[in-house]
Amino acid sequence: EVQLLESGGGLVPRGGSLRLACEGSGFSFSAYAMTWVRQAPGKGLEWVSAITGGGITTYHADSVKGRFTISRDNSKNTLYLEMNSLRAGDTAVYYCAKGMYNMDVWGKGTAVTVSS
Amino acid sequence: QSALTQPRSVSGSPGQSVTISCTGTSSDFADYNYVSWYQQHPDKAPKLIIFSVNKRPSGVPDRFSGSNSGNAASLTISGLQPEDEGDYYCFSYAGNYAVFGGGTKLTVL
Numbered sequence: 341e342v343q344l345l346e347s348g349g350g351l352v353p354r355g356g357s358l359r360l361a362c363e364g365s366g367f368s369f370s371a372y373a374m375t376w377v378r379q380a381p382g383k384g385l386e387w388v389s390a391i392t393g394g395g396i397t398t399y400h401a402d403s404v405k406g407r408f409t410i411s412r413d414n415s416k417n418t419l420y421l422e423m424n425s426l427r428a429g430d431t432a433v434y435y436c437a438k439g440m441y442n443m444d445v446w447g448k449g450t451a452v453t454v455s456s
Numbered sequence: 457q458s459a460l461t462q463p464r465s466v467s468g469s470p471g472q473s474v475t476i477s478c479t480g481t482s483s484d485f486a487d488y489n490y491v492s493w494y495q496q497h498p499d500k501a502p503k504l505i506i507f508s509v510n511k512r513p514s515g516v517p518d519r520f521s522g523s524n525s526g527n528a529a530s531l532t533i534s535g536l537q538p539e540d541e542g543d544y545y546c547f548s549y550a551g552n553y554a555v556f557g558g559g560t561k562l563t564v565l
Binding site for chain 1: 457459489490492494496501502503504507508513543545547549552553554555556557558559
């Protein structure tokens, strides 16, 4: 069964840092681009970052550019999101998803709360 | 990178059809092969229901269909079922960025 499992969320002070991880299983992880999507409480989906299968090319939304970094370790079938200089507006459930154009498998999400 | 524009809500009775529109700029829809739609039920992860404008993943009923015209994409749900109630999001990958629509809440009356 194809699965994605996020971890690393939690409560962090404003200006702090956090690293999210997403472990994939049941598919050839390195063959697929991966994406992070977030959803603030009561709000819609927001595309955050994406990375190609080999990890060479990355993309970030303007709202996180310069603060967040997406990366992956294909030897561990794991996707990462390094988040720095966190703001209240970054409070959300963070989902990882398989794919870049069409995200066909999603994790259950990990919650990040930035406290003031 | 503004969100694509969707109606905030739509509704319909069981058996009826509803259409959800999704509009953006010509840059947002640079390649319609990269337009997809997602269904989300409360406290659940999103689910892919349409990709490449009008293709359905395995297991998605053919009641769901997609189309495009100009700088807009549409999702049509025919023969509404109670389980179709939820939030729907369009998504477009535009080359060096991607963007979701603001989301549409579908109510099945």
